[in-house]
Amino acid sequence: xxxxxxxxxxxxxxxxxxxxxxxxxxxxxxxxxxxxxxxxxxxxxxxxxxxxxxxxxxxxxxxxxxxxxxxxxxxxxxxxxxxxxxxxxxxxxxxxxxxxxxxxxxxxxxxxxxxx
Amino acid sequence: xxxxxxxxxxxxxxxxxxxxxxxxxxxxxxxxxxxxxxxxxxxxxxxxxxxxxxxxxxxxxxxxxxxxxxxxxxxxxxxxxxxxxxxxxxxxxxxxxxxxxxxxxxxxxxxx
Numbered sequence: 001x002x003x004x005x006x007x008x009x010x011x012x013x014x015x016x017x018x019x020x021x022x023x024x025x026x027x028x029x030x031x032x033x034x035x036x037x038x039x040x041x042x043x044x045x046x047x048x049x050x051x052x053x054x055x056x057x058x059x060x061x062x063x064x065x066x067x068x069x070x071x072x073x074x075x076x077x078x079x080x081x082x083x084x085x086x087x088x089x090x091x092x093x094x095x096x097x098x099x100x101x102x103x104x105x106x107x108x109x110x111x112x113x114x115x116x
Numbered sequence: 117x118x119x120x121x122x123x124x125x126x127x128x129x130x131x132x133x134x135x136x137x138x139x140x141x142x143x144x145x146x147x148x149x150x151x152x153x154x155x156x157x158x159x160x161x162x163x164x165x166x167x168x169x170x171x172x173x174x175x176x177x178x179x180x181x182x183x184x185x186x187x188x189x190x191x192x193x194x195x196x197x198x199x200x201x202x203x204x205x206x207x208x209x210x211x212x213x214x215x216x217x218x219x220x221x222x223x224x225x226x227x228x
Contacts, residue, residue: 004158035216045159045219091158099150101175102147102166102210104217106158 002027003095006107013082014115020067021077024094031097034075035070035104039048040088048090051075053097079112088116118143120220122207128226131196137192137223140182140206145218146211148190149174150182153222172184197227222224 003026013019025034036048051059051068058066063083067076079086092107120141141148149164151174156182161174179201181193190209194201195198207220 043204043222043224045208045222047216050216093159102149102164102208102217103161104151104159104208107161108156108158 002029002032002045002096002105004092004094004105004107006092008110009108010113010116012113013022013079013086015082017102018078018080018111019082019112021090021092021112022077023075023077023093023107025073025092027073027094029096033065033095033097035095036064036075036077036087037091037093038041038086039091039109040085045091049077057063058077082114084116085113086112088112117161118218120207120209121202122205122220122223123183124223125221126224128228130228131198132196135194135197137194137205137207137225139190139192139220141186141190141218142188143211143218144187145209145227146187147215147217148207148209149183149217150180150192151206151208152176153206159206162192170182180196194225197225199227201225202227 005024011020015034022059032046034051048063064081067078091109123138153159158223163182196207202215204222208217208218
């Protein structure tokens with residue numbers, strides 16, 4: 001079974017600064033997908049970024065980028081130019097390549113606070 | 117607007133009183149899932165469905181039932197709720213098993 005570990009329960013960053021959230025995972029699969037989801041106080045789950053394991057290039061979405069290290073099974077999220085609206089819980093998630101059960105396996109989350 | 121809707125958004129009930137949380141999507145998605153979110157545990161899959169009349173257990177199915185009689189709807193049924201089912205519940209849907217999942221707004225359930 002796959003597991004996803006987020007070792008930072010809480011983090012804080014000042015507005016306009018850069019912060020990196022860590023995520024490691026364990027799987028015996030070679031092909032899979034990795035995701036970062038954002039959950040603001042509204043509780044809505046919002047997809048931030050998606051990475052296919054077979055792609056060597058790290059995914060980016062505006063101020064959000066990942067550092068995907070397949071051999072190390074590491075998938076960190078970097079938020080540049082942090083904004084107050086980035087304050088949220090962030091979840092790292094894993095999905096098998098065959099989409100079995102359309103199941104996402106989530107980490108326990110990192111609560112990010114962006115301060116003035 | 118493409119969306120996943122859940123009702124109710126908040127529910128307080130008592131132990132043993134049957135309840136249903138509805139989920140509906142308007143994107144013609146084949147795959148639908150239910151997750152529960154608990155502090156310190158992240159989200160865990162309860163049940164999933166790959167199409168009409170096709171459902172199967174996720175990681176934490178005990179105490180829950182689901183049905184998929186129509187493609188757009190995937191209700192979650194708690195026939196005899198207990199306090200350990202107090203949680204935040206999310207419905208999600210996706211076109212294909214590997215595709216990005218769209219989440220509903222969540223249902224906060226409290227069982228007294």
